[in-house]
Amino acid sequence: xxxxxxxxxxxxxxxxxxxxxxxxxxxxxxxxxxxxxxxxxxxxxxxxxxxxxxxxxxxxxxxxxxxxxxxxxxxxxxxxxxxxxxxxxxxxxxxxxxxxxxxxxxxxxxxxxxxxxxxxxxxxxxxxxxxxxxxxxxxxxxxxxxxxxxxxxxxxxxxxxxxxxxxxxxxxxxxxxxxxxxxxxxxxxxxxxxxxxxxxxxxxxxxxxxxxxxxxxxxxxxxxxxxxxxxxxxxxxxxxxxxxxxxxxxxxxxxxxxxxxxxxxxxxxxxxxxxxxxxxxxxxxxxxxxxxxxxxxxxxxxxxxxxxxxxxxxxxxxxxxxxxxxxxxxxxxxxxxxxxxxxxxxxxxxxxxxxxxxxxxxxxxxxxxxxxxxxxxxxxxxxxxxxxxxxxxxxxxxxxxxxxxxxxxxxxxxxxx
Amino acid sequence: xxxxxxxxxxxxxxxxxxxxxxxxxxxxxxxxxxxxxxxxxxxxxxxxxxxxxxxxxxxxxxxxxxxxxxxxxxxxxxxxxxxxxxxxxxxxxxxxxxxxxxxxxxxxxxxxxxxxxxxxxxxxxxxxxxxxxxxxxxxxxxxxxxxxxxxxxxxxxxxxxxxxxxxxxxxxxxxxxxxxxxxxxxxxxxxxxxxxxxxxxxxxxxxxxxxxxxxxxxxxxxxxxxxxxxxxxxxxxxxxxxxxxxxxxxxxxxxxxxxxxxxxxxxxxxxxxxxxxxxxxxxxxxxxxxxxxxxxxxxxxxxxxxxxxxxxxxxxxxxxxxxxxxxxxxxxxxxxxxxxxxxxxxxxxxxxxxxxxxxxxxxxxxxxxxxxxxxxxxxxxxxxxxxxxxxxxxxxxxxxxxxxxxxxxxxxxxxxx
Numbered sequence: 001x002x003x004x005x006x007x008x009x010x011x012x013x014x015x016x017x018x019x020x021x022x023x024x025x026x027x028x029x030x031x032x033x034x035x036x037x038x039x040x041x042x043x044x045x046x047x048x049x050x051x052x053x054x055x056x057x058x059x060x061x062x063x064x065x066x067x068x069x070x071x072x073x074x075x076x077x078x079x080x081x082x083x084x085x086x087x088x089x090x091x092x093x094x095x096x097x098x099x100x101x102x103x104x105x106x107x108x109x110x111x112x113x114x115x116x117x118x119x120x121x122x123x124x125x126x127x128x129x130x131x132x133x134x135x136x137x138x139x140x141x142x143x144x145x146x147x148x149x150x151x152x153x154x155x156x157x158x159x160x161x162x163x164x165x166x167x168x169x170x171x172x173x174x175x176x177x178x179x180x181x182x183x184x185x186x187x188x189x190x191x192x193x194x195x196x197x198x199x200x201x202x203x204x205x206x207x208x209x210x211x212x213x214x215x216x217x218x219x220x221x222x223x224x225x226x227x228x229x230x231x232x233x234x235x236x237x238x239x240x241x242x243x244x245x246x247x248x249x250x251x252x253x254x255x256x257x258x259x260x261x262x263x264x265x266x267x268x269x270x271x272x273x274x275x276x277x278x279x280x281x282x283x284x285x286x287x288x289x290x291x292x293x294x295x296x297x298x299x300x301x302x303x304x305x306x307x308x309x310x311x312x313x314x315x316x317x318x319x320x321x322x323x324x325x326x327x328x329x330x331x332x333x334x335x336x337x338x339x340x341x342x343x344x345x346x347x348x349x350x351x352x353x354x355x356x357x358x359x360x361x362x363x364x365x366x367x368x369x370x371x372x373x374x375x376x377x378x379x380x381x382x383x384x385x386x387x388x389x390x391x392x393x394x395x396x397x398x399x400x401x402x403x404x405x406x407x408x409x410x411x412x413x414x415x416x417x
Numbered sequence: 418x419x420x421x422x423x424x425x426x427x428x429x430x431x432x433x434x435x436x437x438x439x440x441x442x443x444x445x446x447x448x449x450x451x452x453x454x455x456x457x458x459x460x461x462x463x464x465x466x467x468x469x470x471x472x473x474x475x476x477x478x479x480x481x482x483x484x485x486x487x488x489x490x491x492x493x494x495x496x497x498x499x500x501x502x503x504x505x506x507x508x509x510x511x512x513x514x515x516x517x518x519x520x521x522x523x524x525x526x527x528x529x530x531x532x533x534x535x536x537x538x539x540x541x542x543x544x545x546x547x548x549x550x551x552x553x554x555x556x557x558x559x560x561x562x563x564x565x566x567x568x569x570x571x572x573x574x575x576x577x578x579x580x581x582x583x584x585x586x587x588x589x590x591x592x593x594x595x596x597x598x599x600x601x602x603x604x605x606x607x608x609x610x611x612x613x614x615x616x617x618x619x620x621x622x623x624x625x626x627x628x629x630x631x632x633x634x635x636x637x638x639x640x641x642x643x644x645x646x647x648x649x650x651x652x653x654x655x656x657x658x659x660x661x662x663x664x665x666x667x668x669x670x671x672x673x674x675x676x677x678x679x680x681x682x683x684x685x686x687x688x689x690x691x692x693x694x695x696x697x698x699x700x701x702x703x704x705x706x707x708x709x710x711x712x713x714x715x716x717x718x719x720x721x722x723x724x725x726x727x728x729x730x731x732x733x734x735x736x737x738x739x740x741x742x743x744x745x746x747x748x749x750x751x752x753x754x755x756x757x758x759x760x761x762x763x764x765x766x767x768x769x770x771x772x773x774x775x776x777x778x779x780x781x782x783x784x785x786x787x788x789x790x791x792x793x794x795x796x797x798x799x800x801x802x803x804x805x806x807x808x809x810x811x812x813x814x815x816x817x818x819x820x821x822x823x824x825x826x827x828x829x830x831x832x833x834x
Binding site for chain 1: 454474476491494545556562815823827
């Protein structure tokens with residue numbers, strides 16, 4: 001056993017898990033380190049943030065996922081830095097030596113140099129974030145019901161989403177539905193229909209990664225849900241209860257940030273060149289320049305693949321990278337040369353509310369209700385644990401027919417925070 | 418409208434909700450004040466604490482429950498005290514005047530004069546409590562997997578439950594199952610079978626409210642699940658990682674308190690006589706001596722009913738009280754005399770693990786697997802929202818056949834706390 005190479009994987013997201021699975025039959029000892037005990041199905045995080053699903057519906061304990069893979073040990077721990085020379089991963093409370101290291105720590109928010117905005121705007125990367133967004137949105141309605149001050153009430157009932165990518169579009173659609181469908185009859189003093197949802201995008205169109213007609217369809221759908229879409233609108237200030245862009249100022253108590261991400265902070269401890277988004281520039285097999293035993297994959301890595309395609313920061317990119325790195329590691333054990341990466345685009349999609357989505361496959365694209373059905377079934381099918389799949393399907397069907405959202409809980413240490 | 422009497426209900430638990438519903442067609446204006454936005458189905462709280470169910474599965478927004486009852490306004494707010502002379506309820510951030518007041522604030526933990534124990538032992542009254550217990554239990558296993566210190570590992574894998582009532586019995590059974598079934602194959606360095614669960618009861622038998630043969634059956638079932646049951650064991654000290662009773666000391670990192678409750682603190686602001694458990698001694702119609710416009714029901718009230726039965730602090734007691742108080746209020750509006758309370762015992766039950774329960778009906782009692790089926794179907798059927806019912810049923814069936822627990826999440830602001 002002592003002679004088996006030690007492979008340490010940091011991060012149990014889509015990339016890290018695929019790497020671990022690709023090493024299933026390899027004569028290596030794998031240690032998967034994560035600061036959470038669970039894998040999160042990120043594409044449905046916005047559903048938790050908007051009270052449609054419970055955190056456990058979209059999360060799965062890492063130990064359970066890897067239970068039957070005998071060569072994997074899961075460790076709950078927070079990686080602090082990499083000691084490349086000493087070949088060890090330093091945790092906040094210990095260290096793990098490695099022969100091969102795979103960094104798959106994902107991304108955190110980028111505030112574009114305005115870190116002070118983090119105080120006023122909510123991000124959406126973890127289950128904790130999602131629960132906090134849910135709490136703040138529901139509390140805003142509760143406070144609006146109680147206040148006597150008309151200006152405060154208006155700010156409480158104004159929801160601003162910054163960033164017109166898939167997360168921003170999905171959140172804006174869900175916020176609008178909460179106001180106009182879910183809560184419509186629940187209050188006595190306020191009318192939830194008075195709520196206003198603004199979606200602010202710096203570029204000329206929503207969903208810039210999609211074809212132009214899908215961007216246009218998305219904007220039209222959101223406007224049908226009474227979302228105000230602002231294009232070419234670069235946010236210049238986020239202060240307490242206020243967002244500024246161009247010559248406009250919107251007073252809002254709930255501000256969601258879905259505009260920018262950057263590679264996880266551990267990338268900075270590698271002492272190598274990072275791109276503008278804080279991602280590590282890797283070699284064509286995701287290894288680190290000068291350190292063929294260290295790989296960086298997923299949202300932490302910047303790579304243009306062997307065919308000249310910039311690998312996008314999406315689940316599929318991370319999964320394909322994890323798989324390749326795992327396979328290459330196995331190849332390396334018997335001296336076979338590593339294969340370079342070629343990204344395979346399986347399509348992208350985003351959903352807008354309860355009956356509309358845009359789907360862009362490599363050779364075909366469509367939008368509308370059937371796109372939404374396609375989106376819904378694919379996402380339920382991809383959920384990792386089978387029990388979750390069934391539960392999520394039922395919760396969605398119920399919510400769809402009743403316009404309800406089952407997870408409308410305000411829970412927190414500070415219920416009145 | 419201005420002439421309609423104002424009825425203020427504090428607390429959206431079983432008692433408060435029944436009171437509100439009993440006033441459905443009454444010419445009154447009802448305000449329901451709660452510091453949470455949701456009703457919790459308390460009998461299944463232990464399932465959330467032990468990762469079997471998600472918080473949203475057993476909770477329902479108060480607004481949704483009361484959505485169609487036009488004469489009810491729900492307010493999220495924390496009641497601080499009652500001004501009996503001024504006929505107003507004082508909140509931490511405002512006040513609500515009343516003509517009739519129904520206090521249904523439930524109970525909090527009683528530490529029997531040792532408030533310092535609250536630092537070391539976990540209670541289980543709210544969804545937040547349940548999530549904290551879940552987090553602590555799962556973290557204990559994670560830490561045990563990482564520690565090199567044998568004594569620390571043993572303390573991490575020791576779970577002590579204090580109090581042999583239904584909650585204590587249910588928690589001890591679930592803790593044992595987590596160790597021996599759910600997590601059995603999930604760790605590499607520790608063997609979850611090494612975990613020890615202790616149940617400590619001060620009296621001579623478990624479930625003192627039940628018949629003696631059911632107490633004995635409960636003890637036998639728990640022992641079969643490898644729980645160590647200590648009877649006639651009065652806890653004398655709870656310190657950091659340590660519980661003392663008699664001449665024994667158990668080192669344990671997870672200590673659950675299910676031993677005593679006392680009436681909610683607001684009872685003390687009434688300036689009336691309380692019993693030893695901090696409950697308000699009420700008149701036979703739950704009104705306050707000298708204040709026929711104020712009622713106290715549920716776990717906050719101490720009453721021996723018209724037939725000499727001490728009303729127990731269970732859901733049924735609170736629900737029946739809420740219903741009667743609501744009806745009596747309506748009677749009072751046209752001058753009819755109030756009816757005194759007669760408690761109707763519908764039976765009590767407790768469950769021990771995945772296949773055993775004890776059920777005591779007024780004329781019949783049984784235990785074992787069929788008692789468990791009876792318990793499970795009744796509890797699912799009683800869940801307030803229909804969608805929850807279906808989801809809970811599926812989660813249970815899945816968990817039952819796979820020995821799994823779907824909600825094994827460690828989430829918190831302090832993931833390493």
